[in-house]
Amino acid sequence: MAGRSWAGTTLDDRKAARREQLVEAGLDLLGTQGSAGVSVRAVCRHAKLTERYFYESFTDREELVVAVYEHIGEQARQALVDAVSDTAEPAERAKAAVRAFVELMLDDPRKGRVLLLAPITDPALTTRGIALLPSFAELVSGQLSHGDAAERQMTSIGLVGALSNVFIAYLDGSLKVSRDRLIDHCVRLVLGADRQS
Amino acid sequence: MAGRSWAGTTLDDRKAARREQLVEAGLDLLGTQGSAGVSVRAVCRHAKLTERYFYESFTDREELVVAVYEHIGEQARQALVDAVSDTAEPAERAKAAVRAFVELMLDDPRKGRVLLLAPITDPALTTRGIALLPSFAELVSGQLSHGDAAERQMTSIGLVGALSNVFIAYLDGSLKVSRDRLIDHCVRLVLGADRQS
DNA sequence: TTAAATTGACCACAACTGTTGTCAGGTTAA
DNA sequence: TTAACCTGACAACAGTTGTGGTCAATTTAA
Numbered sequence: 001m002a003g004r005s006w007a008g009t010t011l012d013d014r015k016a017a018r019r020e021q022l023v024e025a026g027l028d029l030l031g032t033q034g035s036a037g038v039s040v041r042a043v044c045r046h047a048k049l050t051e052r053y054f055y056e057s058f059t060d061r062e063e064l065v066v067a068v069y070e071h072i073g074e075q076a077r078q079a080l081v082d083a084v085s086d087t088a089e090p091a092e093r094a095k096a097a098v099r100a101f102v103e104l105m106l107d108d109p110r111k112g113r114v115l116l117l118a119p120i121t122d123p124a125l126t127t128r129g130i131a132l133l134p135s136f137a138e139l140v141s142g143q144l145s146h147g148d149a150a151e152r153q154m155t156s157i158g159l160v161g162a163l164s165n166v167f168i169a170y171l172d173g174s175l176k177v178s179r180d181r182l183i184d185h186c187v188r189l190v191l192g193a194d195r196q197s
Numbered sequence: 198m199a200g201r202s203w204a205g206t207t208l209d210d211r212k213a214a215r216r217e218q219l220v221e222a223g224l225d226l227l228g229t230q231g232s233a234g235v236s237v238r239a240v241c242r243h244a245k246l247t248e249r250y251f252y253e254s255f256t257d258r259e260e261l262v263v264a265v266y267e268h269i270g271e272q273a274r275q276a277l278v279d280a281v282s283d284t285a286e287p288a289e290r291a292k293a294a295v296r297a298f299v300e301l302m303l304d305d306p307r308k309g310r311v312l313l314l315a316p317i318t319d320p321a322l323t324t325r326g327i328a329l330l331p332s333f334a335e336l337v338s339g340q341l342s343h344g345d346a347a348e349r350q351m352t353s354i355g356l357v358g359a360l361s362n363v364f365i366a367y368l369d370g371s372l373k374v375s376r377d378r379l380i381d382h383c384v385r386l387v388l389g390a391d392r393q394s
Numbered sequence: 395t396t397a398a399a400t401t402g403a404c405c406a407c408a409a410c411t412g413t414t415g416t417c418a419g420g421t422t423a424a
Numbered sequence: 425t426t427a428a429c430c431t432g433a434c435a436a437c438a439g440t441t442g443t444g445g446t447c448a449a450t451t452t453a454a
Contacts, residue, residue, distance in 0.1 A: 121318045154382045161362025162355035185351045
């Protein structure tokens, strides 16, 4: 039964701990080698667990990938909410949100790569339309809305694309600017996103 | 020798024809199944040729992928140049360029996916920094430049990201707008890209 | 101590990969 | 017709993949 204690912890606890190890390994591989590096066996090697424990927590390779993505998606959402909850003034809110986002991604680039690249590169995420970023963007820029629904959708999609590309370029070193300039530019992108020309 | 004729054509001709079949098959797979679908064997099956002929024209899987990408990259470049050569007025030029680009990609979505997605998703393209799009963007927006070099670089990277994301969303059906509105929005993106806020 | 639960190390299967090699026809110039 | 060449269908290699199973050793509650 679940309640019985074993080696100091309960079975469910250990199972959860193993699941966490697997997700962590998945994050590591997905965030450094890309989705090609995330095979069941590689994840298990990395987590120092056997395949048996993989299928104890996930039915699929796919399920693991989704779990990793949503795990760090949740972290990002939380970081955004926290950042925004402090300030009321719109421009300051946007700035705080962007700063929080950048900080999350630069302090752990693996997370940045997972959040930005994985939904495009990994079939497990591509197929289902599991993209968290658009909802984030609407969360940030939704208030200052110009235009009709279609217009706003295009703007939001474009904004996410612009931010992603800039971040990615920064992460892989092809964009050499200071962190503050990066944040500054992104803030301008967000603020200027739905201005009409 | 190359000059000798065989079955009505020269050896070099047939070899070139086979290479073309392989590139076409590669485009088909890369543009529909994504880079995971592009294996040597799959390409050969698709082209109705044997592996032998693959290695007759390419040393590597990688070489084929690069060839496909550059092949349609060249088509895109040509389309842009043609479109721009007609008109002189800057805003009209941008509009014509965007229209030509959209037309190329919508008339054959495989090409759109190859041009936009492949350089991000396929290791063979990711590793080497073979990204044609940034140079296209600079070709289009380079003239109306505000700010210093770093600023322009960020703007250009962001612009490409925004356009890519909008195109991709349109291609996979998650963005439902008319073709004309799409073009219109993209033109505004290009024109408004380096306005300061 | 005994019996049950948990663990880790493997192995097996079929399918796929890149790459190279072989070998029996067919086609053509001489 | 003969000899050179071209072609297509395969086989072989060692490697990886997902997914499942087995089995002996350990750890614990009773």
